[in-house]
Amino acid sequence: MNDNDINWQDFAIETQAIRAGQQRTHEDEHSIPIFMTSSYVFKNAEEAALRFTGKQAGNIYSRFTNPTVRVFQERLALMEGGESCLAFSSGMAAIMAVGMSLLKAGDHVVCSRGVFGNTMLVFQNYFGKFGVNTDFVSLIDLVEWEAAIKPNTRLLFLETPSNPLIEIADIEKIAEIAHRHNCLLVVDNCFCTPVLQKPLLLGADVVVHSATKYIDGQGRCVGGAIVASNELIEKQFYPYLRSGGATMSAFNAWIFLSGLETLAIRMQAHCESALALAIWLEQQDGITKVHYPGLPSHAQHDLAKRQQSHFGGVISFEVKGGKEQAWQLIDAARLLSITANLGDVKSTITHPATTTHGRLTPEVRAASGITDGLVRVSVGLENIVDIKQDLMRGFV
Numbered sequence: 291m292n293d294n295d296i297n298w299q300d301f302a303i304e305t306q307a308i309r310a311g312q313q314r315t316h317e318d319e320h321s322i323p324i325f326m327t328s329s330y331v332f333k334n335a336e337e338a339a340l341r342f343t344g345k346q347a348g349n350i351y352s353r354f355t356n357p358t359v360r361v362f363q364e365r366l367a368l369m370e371g372g373e374s375c376l377a378f379s380s381g382m383a384a385i386m387a388v389g390m391s392l393l394k395a396g397d398h399v400v401c402s403r404g405v406f407g408n409t410m411l412v413f414q415n416y417f418g419k420f421g422v423n424t425d426f427v428s429l430i431d432l433v434e435w436e437a438a439i440k441p442n443t444r445l446l447f448l449e450t451p452s453n454p455l456i457e458i459a460d461i462e463k464i465a466e467i468a469h470r471h472n473c474l475l476v477v478d479n480c481f482c483t484p485v486l487q488k489p490l491l492l493g494a495d496v497v498v499h500s501a502t503k504y505i506d507g508q509g510r511c512v513g514g515a516i517v518a519s520n521e522l523i524e525k526q527f528y529p530y531l532r533s534g535g536a537t538m539s540a541f542n543a544w545i546f547l548s549g550l551e552t553l554a555i556r557m558q559a560h561c562e563s564a565l566a567l568a569i570w571l572e573q574q575d576g577i578t579k580v581h582y583p584g585l586p587s588h589a590q591h592d593l594a595k596r597q598q599s600h601f602g603g604v605i606s607f608e609v610k611g612g613k614e615q616a617w618q619l620i621d622a623a624r625l626l627s628i629t630a631n632l633g634d635v636k637s638t639i640t641h642p643a644t645t646t647h648g649r650l651t652p653e654v655r656a657a658s659g660i661t662d663g664l665v666r667v668s669v670g671l672e673n674i675v676d677i678k679q680d681l682m683r684g685f686v
């Protein structure tokens with residue numbers, strides 16, 4: 291049997307994640323090789339010319355063609371239910387590529403307020419510098435989304451679930467709004483991964499990823515990706531990557547490929563532990579509010595149930611005593627790592643108001659609902675009893 295003849299679209303996501311995209315070489319290897327080569331050799335001058343002009347498919351130079359990176363791209367495209375994927379050196383490089391490829395001076399972007407801090411800065415400070423203006427709206431308010439659209443709006447950008455309040459956007463409805471106004475909808479699918487949510491099947495046009503988080507899953511490499519239609523990838527994103535050069539290395543692609551292989555079972559375990567922890571946290575005295583879409587108390591619980599296959603691995607909650615109490619809880623932890631990273635097998639704990647969102651003014655922070663007592667936990671794969679005990683050390 292030759293893997294190359296199989297149509298991987300017919301298979302479940304767990305199978306695609308392990309099998310799809312591999313083209314065995316003459317060495318008959320079982321695992322995927324890491325092609326550490328910057329360039330490739332052509333049989334003759336004519337073949338070189340055909341490759342460079344795109345008249346013949348094949349490898350040219352590893353800034354934009356590499357066999358290991360290609361397997362990662364083909365796998366992630368299939369898993370997202372998209373036509374095509376391009377890998378980048380980081381999640382931010384992928385987001386940068388979306389703007390550089392699709393926007394020009396005079397264009398306008400509408401973006402949800404709860405996006406990753408650097409995403410906000412890229413739109414505001416860098417695209418802003420070149421005459422692209424961005425307005426920020428509430429992730430969950432459809433009226434605000436539509437009202438923010440202007441004749442020159444080209445892109446709607448959102449992240450769902452949001453960080454750190456874990457709010458859920460209605461992707462299908464926002465895609466409808468985008469298309470009614472001839473705009474493209476871009477969704478950052480980093481928190482859910484395609485295992486929990488497939489934005490392209492809900493109407494989004496572009497999915498961006500930070501592969502650094504759950505796709506790696508073990509905190510080793512920085513990487514990113516864009517998944518979209520063949521047309522967008524070929525005409526917009528690929529020419530930008532080829533010239534812009536924010537390439538994923540073959541070594542990192544190989545790490546991310548092994549991450550993809552276990553993604554489905556890891557996500558299942560992250561979600562089960564996070565749900566159990568959220569239910570338990572809601573019963574603790576010193577905690578006034580738990581933000582987790584798996585709880586019936588969450589404002590978008592029903593939407594999350596419809597849109598996602600499970601509720602995700604990140605929880606945030608508010609402690610009674612504000613910043614002092616939050617810091618005490620964090621400092622009492624012996625197991626949980628104090629770091630803003632997420633999606634790792636190791637549980638992490640962070641205080642958004644003084645770290646990831648510390649650069650915002652107190653007024654903007656308050657308007658975003660990020661209180662001084664808010665603590666965020668990315669629930670890892672340690673035993674849930676040990677995670678609870680570690681948090682209990684800090685309860686007073």
Ligand SMILES: *Cc1c(COP(=O)(O)O)cnc(C)c1O
Nearest residue numbers: 380381382406478480500502513
């Ligand atoms: C981390 C993160 C990014 C940026 O990804 P990098 O790989 O760190 O560049 C973008 N979006 C979200 C939601 C993230 O969590």
